[in-house]
Amino acid sequence: MTDFSEKLSAYLDGELDATEAAAVEARLESDPAAQAEFDALMEADALAQDVFEAQLDDPVPFALAQQIKAADLTVPANSAAAPTPRSGWGAIAASLVMLVLGGVGGYVVKGQTTPPVQTAGWLADIADYHAVYASQGRHLVEVAADESDHIEAWLGNTVGAEFSIPDLSEFGLTFEGGRLLVANAKPVAQLMYRLPDGTVVALCLQASSRETDGTLAFREQTINGFDFVSWTANGADYVVIGPQGQPDLNAIAADAALEI
Structure with a gap:
């Protein structure tokens, strides 16, 4: 996984600032290989979103709903663990997990909602x-x-x-x-x-x-x-x-x- 691949993942997730996003877009316009990588990542992201949206039509088991509402997602303030870089596929998987915890069947975790999976481009x-x-x-x-x-x-x-x-x-x-x-x-x-x-x-x-x-x-x-x-x-x-x-x-x- 290259640094640019990680930036593509962050760009897809809307995590870059304006300067970094502009740099990625300039690279995509001038580098066909980079554009092809981004297209593949975006297609996978869209597919994951389609699969997830289809699952939203399924009824949520009551036991699962109770577990979601009771889940403690708080990160200790004194935690020394540093976040590790995510691959493009890891970012998609992480987004899906947060969606399940944040919005399945209309349930939210501790009153917090998470944004939907985004497709950029x-x-x-x-x-x-x-x-x-x-x-x-x-x-x-x-x-x-x-x-x-x-x-x-x-x-x-x-x-x-x-x-x-x-x-x-x-x-x-x-x-x-x-x-x-x-x-x-x-x-x-x-x-x-x-x-x-x-x-x-x-x-x-x-x-x-x-x-x-x-x-x-x-x-x-x-x-x-x-x-x-x-x-x-x-x-x-x-x-x-x-x-x-x-x-x-x-x-x-x-x-x-x-x-x-």
Whole structure:
């Protein structure tokens, strides 16, 4: 476990100050290997959260509830034991333990609640936005599809990455328009498409300083109930997002990557 791996774990847990977090983000933008490590850690974290949330639906045994309420988690003030560095996986495990003690079935320990497992990175932010906006009807977008030229100029200039709106009609997707988001403190362009059944699929992009060799490398992951296919090209990070299990998402991303 390297020092940077430990920092990635701390960044994922929101434990770094602003200066340290900025240093990690700069490293992620310039180092594909570091980004790949972070993506794997974030995916594992999201999977752990999904598993835990599924367990919340199970009834809590009364005996376990009594043990949780009676647990003494106080650390003696004169304790000489120093905390040991946690690996990325250890951080996730520790977060899950605290969640069990702090919130299973609505119980708390000595009146204290613990924060939920966090997923960092721009994809987690996109998942949060998509969960809200995909359910909108009239207000799905800020600027409608009939102003496509304006969308390309406005969002392209704002995010710092030129693009053309892909035609994804061969997948049954109708372009509805676009909106501006913010993820990891950077502007993001979100292009919204809708299937005949009302399902919303989005294509998002933000400027990136990562260099590529011209080969498209697609990464797949699931975060908070949404499937993602992401890639980096031409100075920008891209991602296609749809509901978990959405068919053809890989093909949609591949086609969008060629057209955008």
